[in-house]
Amino acid sequence: MTREPSKPASFAQNDLGTIGGAHRLQRRFSPGSELIHEGQLKASVFVLLGGWTFSYKMLPNGGRQIMDFQLPGDFLGLRGIIFGSADHSIEAATHVEASQLAASDVRDAIGNSPRLASAVLRAIARNEAMVLEHLVNVGRRSGEERLAHLLLELHARLKLRGLADKKGFDCPLTQFHLADALGLSAVHVNRVLRHLREAALVTFQNGRVDFDNIDSIQQLAGFDAAYLHQNETLRHSGSEILISMQ
Amino acid sequence: MTREPSKPASFAQNDLGTIGGAHRLQRRFSPGSELIHEGQLKASVFVLLGGWTFSYKMLPNGGRQIMDFQLPGDFLGLRGIIFGSADHSIEAATHVEASQLAASDVRDAIGNSPRLASAVLRAIARNEAMVLEHLVNVGRRSGEERLAHLLLELHARLKLRGLADKKGFDCPLTQFHLADALGLSAVHVNRVLRHLREAALVTFQNGRVDFDNIDSIQQLAGFDAAYLHQNETLRHSGSEILISMQ
DNA sequence: CGAACCTTTGAGCGTCCTCAACCTGCGTGG
DNA sequence: CCACGCAGGTTGAGGACGCTCAAAGGTTCG
Numbered sequence: 161m162t163r164e165p166s167k168p169a170s171f172a173q174n175d176l177g178t179i180g181g182a183h184r185l186q187r188r189f190s191p192g193s194e195l196i197h198e199g200q201l202k203a204s205v206f207v208l209l210g211g212w213t214f215s216y217k218m219l220p221n222g223g224r225q226i227m228d229f230q231l232p233g234d235f236l237g238l239r240g241i242i243f244g245s246a247d248h249s250i251e252a253a254t255h256v257e258a259s260q261l262a263a264s265d266v267r268d269a270i271g272n273s274p275r276l277a278s279a280v281l282r283a284i285a286r287n288e289a290m291v292l293e294h295l296v297n298v299g300r301r302s303g304e305e306r307l308a309h310l311l312l313e314l315h316a317r318l319k320l321r322g323l324a325d326k327k328g329f330d331c332p333l334t335q336f337h338l339a340d341a342l343g344l345s346a347v348h349v350n351r352v353l354r355h356l357r358e359a360a361l362v363t364f365q366n367g368r369v370d371f372d373n374i375d376s377i378q379q380l381a382g383f384d385a386a387y388l389h390q391n392e393t394l395r396h397s398g399s400e401i402l403i404s405m406q
Numbered sequence: 407m408t409r410e411p412s413k414p415a416s417f418a419q420n421d422l423g424t425i426g427g428a429h430r431l432q433r434r435f436s437p438g439s440e441l442i443h444e445g446q447l448k449a450s451v452f453v454l455l456g457g458w459t460f461s462y463k464m465l466p467n468g469g470r471q472i473m474d475f476q477l478p479g480d481f482l483g484l485r486g487i488i489f490g491s492a493d494h495s496i497e498a499a500t501h502v503e504a505s506q507l508a509a510s511d512v513r514d515a516i517g518n519s520p521r522l523a524s525a526v527l528r529a530i531a532r533n534e535a536m537v538l539e540h541l542v543n544v545g546r547r548s549g550e551e552r553l554a555h556l557l558l559e560l561h562a563r564l565k566l567r568g569l570a571d572k573k574g575f576d577c578p579l580t581q582f583h584l585a586d587a588l589g590l591s592a593v594h595v596n597r598v599l600r601h602l603r604e605a606a607l608v609t610f611q612n613g614r615v616d617f618d619n620i621d622s623i624q625q626l627a628g629f630d631a632a633y634l635h636q637n638e639t640l641r642h643s644g645s646e647i648l649i650s651m652q
Numbered sequence: 653c654g655a656a657c658c659t660t661t662g663a664g665c666g667t668c669c670t671c672a673a674c675c676t677g678c679g680t681g682g
Numbered sequence: 683c684c685a686c687g688c689a690g691g692t693t694g695a696g697g698a699c700g701c702t703c704a705a706a707g708g709t710t711c712g
Contacts, residue, residue, distance in 0.1 A: 217538070217542050219542070219546055219547070219628055220628045221628075223546040223547075224546070225541060225542040225545045225546045227538055227541055227542075239531050239534065239535070242527060242528055242531045243531065243535075243635060247535055247538070247632075247633055248538065271520070274517070274520065274523070277520070277523060277524075277527070278523075280527070281488060281523070281526070281527050281530070282488055284527070284530055284531060284534065285485050285488045285489065285530060287534065288485065288530065288533065288534040288537060289485070289489075289493055291534060291537055291538055291541060292463070292473055292493070292494065292537055294541055295471060295473055295537060295540055295541045295544060296463050296465070296471040296473075298541060298544050298545045298589065299471045299544045299588075299589030300465055300469040300470070300471045300589060301465070301469075302667080303667075303668075334689085334690060334691090335690075335691070336690080342545075343544065343545030343546060344668075344669090345668070345669055345670080346690090346691090347668090347669075347670080347671095347692090347693090348667085348668055348669070350691065350692060350693085351668090351692090351693090354692085354693095382465055382466045382467075386493075387493055389489065548699080549699075549700070580657085580658065580659090581658075581659070582658080590700070590701090591700070591701055591702080592658090592659090593659095593660090593661090593700090593701075593702080593703095594699085594700050594701070596659065596660060596661085597660090597661090597700090598700095600660085600661095612709095
């Protein structure tokens with residue numbers, strides 16, 4: 161199955177619907193602050209303009225499971241507008257700039273535009289596909305494989321947005337973030353990172369991830385970017401929500 | 407937060423749309439046979455009428471991660487109609503009776519009925535919420551907690567359909583199924599089951615799960631049925647798809 | 653009645669965890 | 683400007699949880 165190289169610059173864009181501009185709000189968050197809190201009733205929808213966030217759940221024993229990282233351009237909190245309350249928290253990992261949309265406005269826009277509704281449906285389905293792959297990752301792969309898989313996923317997603325080059329990408333995550341996403345301890349993540357570095361596969365140092373040998377690491381991790389469904393993306397531009405397809 | 411006891415018998419039902427009856431097909435599957443194969447292009451949608459199935463992904467090294475179990479009344483393969491191909495396989499765990507709907511028919515029905523589209527959206531979102539909880543389970547809970555959590559989830563879902571009583575339920579799964587759902591080995595599942603039995607918490611023997619002390623096991627597992635969003639259910643009746651809300 | 657599948661138990665081992673110490677870089681305040 | 687505190691990274695030691703391999707008993711079904 162040969163795959164064409166992605167050409168992020170040559171999108172054919174079809175607008176799918178507009179969101180009433182009245183209640184849009186540009187907001188900033190500093191690292192560690194919460195955009196959405198688990199259980200929050202009238203949670204908003206955000207569009208990440210800059211910075212990274214992550215969604216997570218806390219456990220009674222103090223453990224934290226990070227479910228996903230959100231990168232610039234990503235929507236977050238979409239599922240919250242369906243259930244009326246958030247079933248997870250979202251926290252800023254870096255300084256974050258985000259556009260906030262009132263849940264009711266988004267709901268109305270979806271109701272008025274079948275094409276927008278369809279786009280949201282696909283966005284949620286794509287999201288679930290990612291979470292599924294994370295489940296496979298955590299459930300059935302070794303520490304090395306998990307870590308490699310996560311870094312490869314981030315790389316693939318960032319590359320599509322022009323935020324990564326062939327070699328690697330800037331990564332603001334701490335080893336604690338990686339640990340809580342992978343179901344490992346931070347100490348063990350550190351050791352696995354060292355191991356991957358010594359094996360000349362990936363290097364994660366000083367906020368920068370560099371792949372020494374991306375082919376062999378993809379094989380090690382069993383990584384196939386197909387589950388990301390990157391050929392289409394729900395995006396945000398001005399007062400509109402766009403869907404872009406290659 | 408007190409929760410009303412569920413009353414499965416007193417649904418108020420609103421029909422949401424009809425599926426063209428032409429291409430519906432009643433089918434039977436025997437244990438171990440596949441309803442949907444990963445990568446399959448024109449995968450159908452099924453409604454489980456009787457029996458259990460499970461969705462899973464295989465890994466290059468031979469490992470298997472079960473993502474979810476489907477119980478009578480559940481829809482399966484909904485995400486396949488969005489992407490056009492299945493990103494996971496679905497296998498019958500027991501003898502299964504299912505109603506098969508052509509993907510194109512379902513797509514058309516969704517396109518023609520915004521309310522049906524909304525119901526499907528909610529069904530997919532609910533599905534994702536379940537998978538998310540499975541991710542938390544596998545990523546951050548001990549073997550005992552995972553197993554207890556899974557059994558409690560199955561119990562809660564079956565109870566809503568009248569397929570379980572207060573004490574427990576009939577469970578056709580093998581210890582291999584449990585292991586592959588929980589990211590454990592079958593041998594270890596066996597030991598954990600013994601441990602739970604000796605601690606007088608749950609007993610799983612001869613295809614029957616019985617909770618000895620459901621309160622303390624819920625606390626052990628950190629189980630809260632809220633994520634199942636059981637107050638509404640997408641259901642199938644005759645030639646219609648119904649959404650039921652309490 | 654045999655075969656296949658599932659469960660159960662033992663033994664030994666490896667991955668990953670916890671606890672703990674120490675180092676670095678960085679921002680803040682005296 | 684330096685002192686300090688703090689967050690994050692690194693490394694060691696010891697132990698727990700869960701794995702693999704192996705063998706034996708039970709069930710089910712053709």
